[in-house]
Amino acid sequence: MKTIMIIDDEPLIRRGLESMIHWEDMDCRLIGQAASGEEGLLKIREWKPDIVFTDIKMPKMDGIAMMKAVANEADPPVFVVLSGYNDFELVRAAMRLGAVDYLMKLNLEEEELIRVVKEASERVADKRKEPVSVPPSYDFKEHFLKELLRMRQDKEFYRKMEPQSFNLKSGASYRLLVIKLTELPDEQWNQSKLSQNFLINICKEQISEDVEVYEYHLEADTFVLYIESGGVLSKSVLISQCEAMELAIKKYLNQEIRIGISTPHHNAMHLPEAFEEALQSIAFHIGGVNTRIHFYMDLLNTHYLEKQVDHIKSETDLFDAIENFLLQLQKFITQRATREEAVHICYLLITQIYELDSNSKPFFIRWFGKEYTSVRDFSSEVDLAMVSTWVLRLEQGLNSFSQEYMGEIYRYKVKKAKQFILENVYQKVSLNQVAAELEITPGYLSRIFKKVTQQSFSDYIAEIKIEEAKKLLLQDNNRVYEVSSKLGYEDPYYFSKVFKRVTQMTPSEYIARN
CATH class of the missing domain: 3.30.70.270 (Reverse transcriptase/Diguanylate cyclase domain)
Structure with missing residues (x-):
């Protein structure tokens, strides 16, 4: 049976790892925990664990320093590092020191933990068979992919990247x-x-x-x-x-x-x-x-765009549908369309708008000075650049119309959604549930909520629930798991992650500071 030790300065992480899987089922036994690198180093030397799960960033002595301290000692443990989203370089350093793998703390999953435990156990078994240690190999590709996508807006990060890696x-x-x-x-x-x-x-x-x-x-x-x-x-x-x-x-x-x-x-x-x-x-x-x-x-593709125009009328939110289509049309015009193809698609769109609203002719007169009753009305747009300008003007006009006539409707529906969330703060509240209450589709509610509040629906729910949680945590000595349950979170660990995302501190830290 392999012996396991967990080192992390966050009690919640230690408890989460401890309770996430049945260690005995994997031929493993937890022999202890430590809350710092210094404490961890002492206990590693005393207990001689086979596998150590350690945080990278800890006060005083971090995980890297601790790994270096035991690297040259007799029979060092197999390390698995626990990292955050911004620990990329430290993860690489840990891998060079022989860590078998890493786990992202904010995405801690049972299946992933089981996989890593199996991998670490195999490394322990190999060490027991072969007295000569073999430097571990590690494929960085998955980690690079996650970092590249997560940091896609950070040009400085890209300049520092090693493409060959x-x-x-x-x-x-x-x-x-x-x-x-x-x-x-x-x-x-x-x-x-x-x-x-x-x-x-x-x-x-x-x-x-x-x-x-x-x-x-x-x-x-x-x-x-x-x-x-x-x-x-x-x-x-x-x-x-x-x-x-x-x-x-x-x-x-x-x-x-x-x-x-x-x-x-x-x-x-x-x-x-x-x-x-x-x-x-x-x-x-x-x-x-x-x-x-x-x-x-x-x-x-022209044929694809024609089909898109034909199906605009089936959308719940016509303005969003047309706005998305106009983005496609601009790309089509700038990358591969002929003038004739662009004019053809534009006229199909105008025809569709007329079919949707027979009173839309004043809109075109206001923004373009003409009704556009035939393709010949596009004769003044003599090249692709002018057609592209026409599309931009149509987009501006529709945005203005949307804000003028639809803004009040959007705001009313979002107000009703917020009211429902507040009234049900102690229940599980989902997008589907609120949308059904308002008799609109979930996708439509999600879009107008973001448009009106500049905030996603799920982020708003999290903020409301966490504000209530902050009050409850300071009342009647409520425990974290009790507050979690009261607010409709079945998993206290998930609740704590949401709490930290919203407040930048764990529930325990919040209680200590207040």
Whole structure:
């Protein structure tokens, strides 16, 4: 049986690791904990654990210094490091010192912990068989992918990157897939890492075995798949695999997804560009088009745009639908359209707007000085640049109209949503539940909430609940798990993560300071 020790200055992390899995089932036994590097070093020397889970950043002596201190001692333990989102360089240093793997503290998951324990146990078994230690090898690609996507807006980070570290094979290409649940899951899903992992694993299982696949969890309802192959994966193969994902997720989770797919790329430094392509493929999707699989290159296709125009009228939020379409149209004009193609699509859009609202002619007269009753009315737009300017003006006009006539409606619905959340602060509250109360779709509520408040729906719920939690934590000696339960959080660990995200401190730290 392998002996385990946990070293972290956060009690919540230590308790979380301790209780997340059944250690005995994995032939492991917890023999102790430490709250600092100094204490950890003393206990490692005293207890001689086989495996040590240690935080990287701790007061006085950090995890790196502690690992260095025992590196040359007889039979040092196998280390697994616990890191935060900004600990990239420290993780690399720990790997050089022989750490077998790392765990992200804010994304601590049962399945991932089990995997790492197995890996560490195998390393212990190897050490027992072979007296000569073998330097561990470690593939940084998954960590690099997560850092590249997380830091995609940080140009300084990119200047410091070592492209060769990503190890993209010669002649290989990759695509990014952004996979999004069409209806935002409820709070129970958000708290269940197992459900989210199950969804990711279902998707990965549908991908061919001869390609590399890594995932990056973006939000509760959205994640990214990185798919790398020796050549260029064909569109037909990707469609087949994505359709298999759709069917499996519908069968096992009763959820539906949309998938945005980037163009093929051959350079690791193009990851942010590939990510934006995949995101845009989903963002520009307009409901009603039969497929839920959207390739970035399709956004630049005339026939595809014609279908998008035809389905605008099926959208709940017409202004959002038209705004998304205009973004596609601008890209189409600037990258590959002829003047005739651009004019054709513009006129189809005008016709659709007229069909949606027979009183829209004054709008065009106000913004363009004419009604546009035929394609000939575009004769003054003599080149693509002028057509592009026309599209921008249409977008400005629609934005003005939306703010003038729809703003009050949006604000009223958001006000009702906030009221419902406040009245049910001690219950589980989900986007689907509030949308049903307001008799609108979850997607529509999510968009108008962000538009009116400049804040996501889930962030607002978190803020309201945590404000209430702050009051409860200082009343009647309430314990953290009691407050968590009162506010509808089944998992105290998840509640503590939300609390720290909102307040920048743990519940225990908040109590101590107040």
